[in-house]
Amino acid sequence: MVPDKYKAEVIYVLDSSSFVGKENYKLEKEFTKALARMLNHGPTGTKSAVIIFDSFPERPIRMGSYTDIGRFSEAVDNLRYLGGSSQLDFALTIAAVEFSTDSPKVPKIVIVLTNKDPSRRGSIESLAETFRQEGKVVNFFVVSLRVDAEAYFPFVNGRCHFGRSVPSLVTKPLVLVDVLYALD
Numbered sequence: 001m002v003p004d005k006y007k008a009e010v011i012y013v014l015d016s017s018s019f020v021g022k023e024n025y026k027l028e029k030e031f032t033k034a035l036a037r038m039l040n041h042g043p044t045g046t047k048s049a050v051i052i053f054d055s056f057p058e059r060p061i062r063m064g065s066y067t068d069i070g071r072f073s074e075a076v077d078n079l080r081y082l083g084g085s086s087q088l089d090f091a092l093t094i095a096a097v098e099f100s101t102d103s104p105k106v107p108k109i110v111i112v113l114t115n116k117d118p119s120r121r122g123s124i125e126s127l128a129e130t131f132r133q134e135g136k137v138v139n140f141f142v143v144s145l146r147v148d149a150e151a152y153f154p155f156v157n158g159r160c161h162f163g164r165s166v167p168s169l170v171t172k173p174l175v176l177v178d179v180l181y182a183l184d
Helices: 022-038 069-077 088-098 121-133 149-156 166-171 173-182
Strands: 009-015 047-053 057-061 108-114 138-144 160-163
Touching: 009 022, 009 088, 022 069, 022 108, 047 069, 047 088, 057 069, 057 088, 088 108
Parallel strands: 009 047, 009 108, 108 138, 138 160
Antiparallel strands: 047 057
């Protein structure tokens, strides 16, 4: 478990497309709530944002807009299922601007929940370069059924961690918390 004083900025990028389906999308939301709780989400702890996407991304939960874990969890529960095609690269473009500049020393973490390969590798490489030029060190995690890992390497500079099996998401957050804390 992370210490009570642990702080980070976490962006959860949830695939709400027909490629994931309604049932797996519910599991993504359960995983997001469980992980936020474990990472000390709160007014003096971790700040979180959520981006959902299908063909187009939406930012229903902005960074730090819910400081209380109860209200954050309720907002996650209320995220709607979109059901269109999957365009992860658009969602990642929004993630690039979601981190705050208030706390430059706080770990920046992006957690993508999807089961689709990225569709435009050029835009992913471009976003990785944007992160580097802005001096942002972003820890990037993908939890997925099937993803081409090489497509994400430009983001992470060797800090890439991949999960498997979307149906087991809710049972696995503790392992991911241990990895995230080790990056601090």
